[in-house]
Amino acid sequence: MPDLLLELFSEEIPARMQAKAAEDLRRLLTDALVEAGLTYASAGAYATPRRLTLAIEGLTAESPTVTEERRGPRTDAPEQALEGFLRATGLTKDQLEARDDKKGQVWFASITKPGRPAADIIAEAVPRLIRDFPWPKSMRWGTGSLRWVRPLHSILCILTTEAGAEVVPFEVDGIVAGDTTEGHRFMAPGRFAVSSFEDYEKKLKAAKVVLSSEARADAIWHDATTLAFAAGLEVVEDKALLAEVAGLVEWPVVLMGEIGEDFLHLPAEVLQTSMREHQKFFSVKNSATGRIERFVTVANRETADHGVTILAGNQKVLSARLSDARFFWENDLRVAKAGMGAWLDALKSVTFERRLGTLAERVERIARLSREIAPLVGADGEAAETAARIAKADLSSEMVFEFPELQGVMGRYYAEAAGHPLEIAAVAEEHYRPLGPSDAVPTAPLSVAVALAEKIDTLTGFWAIDEKPTGSKDPFALRRAALGIIRILLENGLTLRLDRFIDSALLLHKIALSRPKVGDDVIDTLEEIVEEIADRGVFGAAFRAVIDRLEKRGDTPDLSDGSVLRTVGDLVPDLSTDLLAFFHDRLKVYLRGEGIGHDVIDAALSKPPVDDLALVAARARALSEFLKTPDGENLVQGYRRAANILSQAEEKDGVEYRFGADPKFAESDEERALFAALDTATTGIGPALDQGDFAGAMARMAALRAPIDAFFEAVQVNAENQVVRRNRLNLLHQIVETCGRVADLGRLEG
Amino acid sequence: MTDTAATDTPRSFQEIILRLQSYWASKGCAIMQPYDMEVGAGTFHPATTLRSLGSRPWAAAYVQPSRRPTDGRYGENPNRLQHYYQYQVLIKPSPPDLQNLYLGSLQAIGIDLAMHDIRFVEDDWESPTLGAWGLGWEVWCDGMEVSQFTYFQQVGGHDCHPVSGELTYGLERLAMYVLGIDHVMDMPFNDPSAPIPLSYGDVFRQTEEEYSRHNFDAAETEMLLRHFEDAEAECQRLLAEPHDDPRTGKRIVLAHPAYDQCIKASHLFNLLDARGVISVTERQAYIGRVRALAKLCADAFVATEAGGWVPEATPA
Structure with a gap:
């Protein structure tokens, strides 16, 4: 069985594209070969900056012969039908066979497609693959029309058997496949021929090319950690950087250099970011002090002076870069120590979003909201407001302008420099969190308050201007913001009702959006409603209260159709409901990740209050756990039995049985026992729910199953006596209601 | 190598x-x-x-x-x-x-x-x-x-x-x-x-x-804005001229003179940017205006001989 070796040799392939390209090459070519009838034992793909390589072992030498039988027209069909069939099959009449069929005698053709040599199949598949290769970005060069990621220079394509290697003959846009390749651009120039994958890999290594990117990454990491260890230091791990650097070299040579004395006082994050972003250096830190003291760079060659010149050059470039960073840091510290006022002013001229105003306005809203949220999460309102006001000041700093990814990190340093207490300064960094599904959530109460306010302001803002995520489009990362809120609440166990904050934040946006269009009186009224929401908890009640108050004062506001007050009054509750539903969707996704069924979550979401997401989650988790126990089965069965009979009766009678049942109409012991059990259960459930002990509450509900079963065994619900019947149905209603106090069990499936 | x-x-x-x-x-x-x-x-x-x-x-x-x-x-x-x-x-x-x-x-x-x-x-x-x-x-x-x-x-x-x-x-x-x-x-x-x-x-x-x-303080922005408008208008006007020159009767497309105006507009924009008088939103609009000129000039250049335009064969 032959082995196939294919190498596509080009000018430097962007590091970030190499891994996927190698995998695409493997998948697309093996698919094409299998499609053509070949099989293979294994396939490995490799990438270096200048080549994509695929090695397929144990390929079948040719595709199998395939015989296909085709049914033609009946033997007594008109002549034209037979002629058509002969044309389609390419056969003559004497090659057909007449056979008896259900419908009479029919012509059958047997078409044999002979197998094809693997080389022919490859020679067809590879050019097609090259022309259709899924590069994220491709280009033309010279006078050609071929597209590749960068100019493609040569193609090596050989089939190796025991008899030796043979070139698979094909040509793509003037490039003829051969059996030669090149080694390292500088260390081993010139072409050489290879006869198999082993030969190829060995000769490449001799020509200073390590074929496997994993091997290059391993070598880099090994050498870097060894160098650092010898100096009593430690390399800061950075997997993304390691993968990128491994894609920039064919022959990695690791060098460690010093960071100039003048720069060691810069914050570790600044050194790290500047070195990584600009120079693709690893940071090397002193684990005792946590300071970044050196760097590791990876060259693509050995030199006679063992890298001294290369290292000196890199050090020089780094100094120029860090001089810039130090310049920013020193300028920024001056502004910070002066209280950051200049930065806060500058936020007035930075647009957050065209319709949602400037960053300064956003900060103002977040500060207001933070102050309201603070007491509910155990933080001081005034401190939260202060923290929110300075949390985004660093966006105007020179350092963040240069390195946007340092936003927040710099804010914390600068807020400390401005003399703010550590916990307030920390908010600058932590209020952006969590940055993604795997990032930690803030836990300090001040940071929690501002982080929640920041995200609520974002979500309500985009809801207010109708920019909700659709399908795969979420340009403002609103799903991430909602998930952030959910995780902050759940992971900190914060029971907090969101409605009130959603309402006031929405209203603050509506005020800002309406300001250019309406008079001060309307704005004042809207502002009054914001204040009122804090007292009343929801928009509707607050709106009504303020309007009533105005009317009493004889200040009848304009509530006509199309008036701003009327529009806002109608719109805010709708948007608020819609946004809460968005939170519920995200919560479902999140809880499903914990293995909680959607029906369980729906059941938990059917019990108000549903704007307390931690409470909803706690109910859903408790129910989900409880359902896995024998008591869970009891709870559901007991509930269902009662609910089924009740709903059948209600449907038949056309009434709802909602009156309290009375034990005095009970006729049997079983019935009386059920009353007693219900009584016991109810007495226990109330306090359990108050303490958030949902499992305890449900255990008490589950205890009802035996008396329910006994009741149904002994008693006919549909008694002759209508009083007794009604009483029994009302009893069932009480059971259903009691069992539904944690979640609507009717939502559970199967 | x-x-x-x-x-x-x-x-x-x-x-x-x-x-x-x-x-x-x-x-x-x-x-x-x-x-x-x-x-x-x-x-x-x-x-x-x-x-x-x-x-x-x-x-x-x-x-x-x-x-x-x-x-x-x-x-x-x-x-x-x-x-x-x-x-x-x-x-x-x-x-x-x-x-x-x-x-x-x-x-x-x-x-x-x-x-x-x-x-x-x-x-x-x-x-x-x-x-x-x-x-x-x-x-x-x-x-x-x-x-x-x-x-x-x-x-x-x-x-x-x-x-x-x-x-x-x-x-x-x-x-x-x-x-x-x-x-x-x-x-x-x-x-x-x-x-x-x-x-x-x-x-x-x-x-x-x-x-x-x-660049930062002294350049007169009103004048620069005016010159930008002028360069833009002149570029468009030159390209609107007919390809056939009335004086010589030859085909003379004004691609290069027009492109000079495009270069001017681009530099004037850079100066205005340095003076800080262009807001973030306006910035995109200015870049778009220069790009529109560059495209017109490119269109004109490919209609010249240096740009690969070939006169239609005249009947013998």
Whole structure:
């Protein structure tokens, strides 16, 4: 069985594209070969900056012969039908066979497609693959029309058997496949021929090319950690950087250099970011002090002076870069120590979003909201407001302008420099969190308050201007913001009702959006409603209260159709409901990740209050756990039995049985026992729910199953006596209601 | 590419320029002179922008003084200047050995390829004002970016056929590296042993100060805005002229004169930007206006003979 070796040799392939390209090459070519009838034992793909390589072992030498039988027209069909069939099959009449069929005698053709040599199949598949290769970005060069990621220079394509290697003959846009390749651009120039994958890999290594990117990454990491260890230091791990650097070299040579004395006082994050972003250096830190003291760079060659010149050059470039960073840091510290006022002013001229105003306005809203949220999460309102006001000041700093990814990190340093207490300064960094599904959530109460306010302001803002995520489009990362809120609440166990904050934040946006269009009186009224929401908890009640108050004062506001007050009054509750539903969707996704069924979550979401997401989650988790126990089965069965009979009766009678049942109409012991059990259960459930002990509450509900079963065994619900019947149905209603106090069990499936 | 012995190290800024000139001359490029207008980069020279269009082969190299008003630092920053030099090479169609030709130019200016680490790091080039983009790399020498290497894919909204290969060297930075200089103003401009040795600072420190003040504070913005409008209108007007010249009766398309106005508009925009009078939203709109001019000029150029236009065969 032959082995196939294919190498596509080009000018430097962007590091970030190499891994996927190698995998695409493997998948697309093996698919094409299998499609053509070949099989293979294994396939490995490799990438270096200048080549994509695929090695397929144990390929079948040719595709199998395939015989296909085709049914033609009946033997007594008109002549034209037979002629058509002969044309389609390419056969003559004497090659057909007449056979008896259900419908009479029919012509059958047997078409044999002979197998094809693997080389022919490859020679067809590879050019097609090259022309259709899924590069994220491709280009033309010279006078050609071929597209590749960068100019493609040569193609090596050989089939190796025991008899030796043979070139698979094909040509793509003037490039003829051969059996030669090149080694390292500088260390081993010139072409050489290879006869198999082993030969190829060995000769490449001799020509200073390590074929496997994993091997290059391993070598880099090994050498870097060894160098650092010898100096009593430690390399800061950075997997993304390691993968990128491994894609920039064919022959990695690791060098460690010093960071100039003048720069060691810069914050570790600044050194790290500047070195990584600009120079693709690893940071090397002193684990005792946590300071970044050196760097590791990876060259693509050995030199006679063992890298001294290369290292000196890199050090020089780094100094120029860090001089810039130090310049920013020193300028920024001056502004910070002066209280950051200049930065806060500058936020007035930075647009957050065209319709949602400037960053300064956003900060103002977040500060207001933070102050309201603070007491509910155990933080001081005034401190939260202060923290929110300075949390985004660093966006105007020179350092963040240069390195946007340092936003927040710099804010914390600068807020400390401005003399703010550590916990307030920390908010600058932590209020952006969590940055993604795997990032930690803030836990300090001040940071929690501002982080929640920041995200609520974002979500309500985009809801207010109708920019909700659709399908795969979420340009403002609103799903991430909602998930952030959910995780902050759940992971900190914060029971907090969101409605009130959603309402006031929405209203603050509506005020800002309406300001250019309406008079001060309307704005004042809207502002009054914001204040009122804090007292009343929801928009509707607050709106009504303020309007009533105005009317009493004889200040009848304009509530006509199309008036701003009327529009806002109608719109805010709708948007608020819609946004809460968005939170519920995200919560479902999140809880499903914990293995909680959607029906369980729906059941938990059917019990108000549903704007307390931690409470909803706690109910859903408790129910989900409880359902896995024998008591869970009891709870559901007991509930269902009662609910089924009740709903059948209600449907038949056309009434709802909602009156309290009375034990005095009970006729049997079983019935009386059920009353007693219900009584016991109810007495226990109330306090359990108050303490958030949902499992305890449900255990008490589950205890009802035996008396329910006994009741149904002994008693006919549909008694002759209508009083007794009604009483029994009302009893069932009480059971259903009691069992539904944690979640609507009717939502559970199967 | 072979590791050949290094050429001796150059001694001055101008020697590096001269060596690049003779290297690219030896490789067959027409050595052109800088374009006589204010431009932001060597790409704006019509020898690149316009000549990268159409089917006719082209090979040119030149120094282009370039102006980036916002980069002015009154001559104090070690490597930032509002006026600096780019060395530009454009070859159409891009030859298959362009990378090696480029590496040869590094050797020519004294970079010993056996001792340094040269890398081609992905960097796609885009000029929103020229409506142009290409794929290529920034070339690193020991971690420092020494050149841009681009295969033009589109210019002025036109697909490039054939594709041009473009090389751009930031001359000051490259020279500082080769000469081992830390502050640009300290770099020898001519030979340090010349009777009158001149540093880069002797030549340019004062002008950096003057232009920094001019660009940031003194330039009259009302006038600049007016000139921008004028240049835009003039560019459009020139291109609206009929292709046939009434005086000579010849076909004369005003592509280059119109393109001069496009260059002017672009530089005026840069000045306005440095003066801080263009808001973020307006910025996009201005860039769009310059791009619209660049596209019109590209359309006009491809309707000229240099741009590949062929007169219809006249009946015998």
